[in-house]
Amino acid sequence: MEQNWNDKNGKFHMASAMDYLPREQLRNIQTQRLRAMVELAYEKVPLHRNRMDALGVKPSDIKSIDDISKLPFTQKSDLRDTYPYGMFAVDTSEVVRLHASSGTTGKPIVVGYTEDDMEVWGDSILRCLRMCSIAPKDFIQVCFGYGLFTGGLGLHGGAEKLGCTVIPASGGNTERQLMIMRDFGTTAICCTPSYFIHMIEESQKYGVDMKTLPLTRGVFGAEPWSEQMRMYMQKNTNIKAYDIYGLSEITGPGVGCECGEQNGLHILEDYYYPEIVDPETGVPLPDGEEGELVLTTLSKRAMPILRYRTHDITSIMTETCKCGRTLRRIRRIGRRSDDMFIIRGVNVFPSQIEVALMRVEECTPNYRIILEREKDLDTVTVEVEVGEQYYSDSVSELDALRKKIRTSIVNIVGISVVVKIVEPNKIPRSEGKAKRVFDNRKI
Numbered sequence: 001m002e003q004n005w006n007d008k009n010g011k012f013h014m015a016s017a018m019d020y021l022p023r024e025q026l027r028n029i030q031t032q033r034l035r036a037m038v039e040l041a042y043e044k045v046p047l048h049r050n051r052m053d054a055l056g057v058k059p060s061d062i063k064s065i066d067d068i069s070k071l072p073f074t075q076k077s078d079l080r081d082t083y084p085y086g087m088f089a090v091d092t093s094e095v096v097r098l099h100a101s102s103g104t105t106g107k108p109i110v111v112g113y114t115e116d117d118m119e120v121w122g123d124s125i126l127r128c129l130r131m132c133s134i135a136p137k138d139f140i141q142v143c144f145g146y147g148l149f150t151g152g153l154g155l156h157g158g159a160e161k162l163g164c165t166v167i168p169a170s171g172g173n174t175e176r177q178l179m180i181m182r183d184f185g186t187t188a189i190c191c192t193p194s195y196f197i198h199m200i201e202e203s204q205k206y207g208v209d210m211k212t213l214p215l216t217r218g219v220f221g222a223e224p225w226s227e228q229m230r231m232y233m234q235k236n237t238n239i240k241a242y243d244i245y246g247l248s249e250i251t252g253p254g255v256g257c258e259c260g261e262q263n264g265l266h267i268l269e270d271y272y273y274p275e276i277v278d279p280e281t282g283v284p285l286p287d288g289e290e291g292e293l294v295l296t297t298l299s300k301r302a303m304p305i306l307r308y309r310t311h312d313i314t315s316i317m318t319e320t321c322k323c324g325r326t327l328r329r330i331r332r333i334g335r336r337s338d339d340m341f342i343i344r345g346v347n348v349f350p351s352q353i354e355v356a357l358m359r360v361e362e363c364t365p366n367y368r369i370i371l372e373r374e375k376d377l378d379t380v381t382v383e384v385e386v387g388e389q390y391y392s393d394s395v396s397e398l399d400a401l402r403k404k405i406r407t408s409i410v411n412i413v414g415i416s417v418v419v420k421i422v423e424p425n426k427i428p429r430s431e432g433k434a435k436r437v438f439d440n441r442k443i
C-alpha cells in the first residue's frame with residue numbers, strides 16, 4: 001500500500017485514495033459522473049445529441065453506470081469530421097490547452113482541455129507515476145516529444161504536480177539525453193520503449209555505462225511493446241520498466257498504468273470508464289474476454305467522449321491486484337484491431353512477428369516489416385538486426401541464422417517470409433513512435 005507524502009514545500013498529501021476505494025463506492029462515483037457527462041454531451045455537442053436521438057436514448061435513461069451500453073459509440077472519424085472544434089462542449093474561451101494527434105490520413109485530430117480538465121489530467125499522471133514508485137525526490141527526464149503530442153507536456157504536468165524535479169528533455173539528440181541523464185542525476189525516465197532501447201544501444205558509443213547511473217525507473221508507452229523488450233531493458237540497465245497507456249482523444253497518457261506488480265495496467269476508472277466490446281459487432285464482452293477497448297470520459301468538460309472505439313485489443317483482468325488497488329486492470333496492449341494485415345489469406349499482426357524474433361536469442365528488437373506485391377502475390381520481408389557479436393562475414397553462418405529466424409516466424413505467425421539480416425544500426429531509429437510496417441503494396 002502506498003504511503004502518504006509531503007511535497008517539497010512540506011505540504012502533506014494523501015496517498016491516492018481513489019485507487020483504493022471499495023468497488024461499490026467507486027460505482028456510485030462513476031454513476032454520478034456518467035450522468036453529468038451525458039447531460040453535458042447531449043446539451044452541448046450536436047454529434048452526441050443526434051446519435052443519441054437516433055437510438056432513442058435520452059440523458060434521463062442513464063440511471064446507473066450499467067446503462068452505459070445504451071449510449072452510441074464515438075469513432076476517430078467523428079473527430080475528423082468535426083475538425084477542429086465540433087466536439088467541444090464549452091466555449092473556446094474556457095479552453096486553456098489544445099493538443100492534436102496525427103491522424104492516419106489528412107487532418108489531425110484536435111483535443112481541448114478546460115482548467116478543470118488539466119487538473120484531472122495532471123492528477124491522472126500523478127497517480128500513474130506513483131504506481132511506478134516515483135516520488136517527489138525523483139529527477140524525472142521526460143523524453144516524449146513536447147508540442148501538440150500529448151506525451152511530453154502530459155507527463156511533465158503530472159510529474160510537476162507530484163513535486164518531482166522535472167527535466168523537460170523532449171525527444172531526440174541521444175548523445176545529449178545521455179549526458180543529461182548522467183550529469184543531472186536522472187532517477188526516472190519516460191519515453192517510447194523503442195527510443196529507450198535506442199538509448200541503451202547508443203550509450204556505449206558515448207561512454208555512458210547505464211548500469212552505473214542512478215536511473216532506476218522507466219515509464220514507457222505510446223506504442224505497443226513486449227515482455228521481451230521489458231526483459232532487454234531491465235537486463236541492460238538498473239531500471240524497473242513500467243507500461244503507461246493513454247490516447248489523445250480521451251486525455252493523453254495517464255488513462256492507465258502498471259503498478260509494482262508489472263502485471264496489467266490499472267485503469268483510472270473514476271475518470272475513464274473501460275468496456276471491452278467485440279470489434280466486429282460492438283457487443284459488450286464480460287471481464288476476462290479479449291476484445292476492443294472502449295473508453296468513456298467521466299470528468300472531461302471541454303470534450304466529453306462517449307464510448308470511444310480505441311481499436312486497441314486487450315481484456316479486463318478478473319483477479320484483484322496484489323498491490324491493493326481496487327481499480328480494474330487491462331492486459332498490455334499488443335495489437336490494434338486495425339494494424340492487422342492480411343498476407344495470402346492469413347491475418348498477421350506486427351506484434352506476432354516481434355514475439356517470433358525475440359524468441360531467437362541473436363535478434364535485437366530492431367526490425368521492420370516490408371509488404372510488397374509481386375505478380376498479385378503478397379510478399380513479406382522482415383529486416384532485422386542481430387547483436388553485433390552475431391553479425392558475421394561468413395555466408396553459411398548468416399544463412400543458418402536466417403533459417404532459424406524464418407522458422408520461428410513460420411511457427412508463430414504461420415506464414416513464410418523473406419528474412420534479411422541487416423548490419424547493426426542500419427535500421428533507422430525513431431525518437432518517437434517506431435514505424436514498423438511499410439506497406440508498399442498497390443492493391
Ligand code: DLL
Pocket residue numbers: 101102144150151220221222223224225243244245246247248249252253254310312332333334336
Ligand atoms: O500515444 C498518448 C501517450 C503518450 C500514451 C505517452 C503513453 C505515453 P496518441 O498519439 O493519441 O496518444 O496514440 C494513442 O497509441 O490508441 C494505442 O494504440 C497506442 N498506445 C498508447 N500507449 C500504449 C501502450 C498517445 N502503453 C494510441 N501500449 C493508442 C500499447 C499504446 N499501445
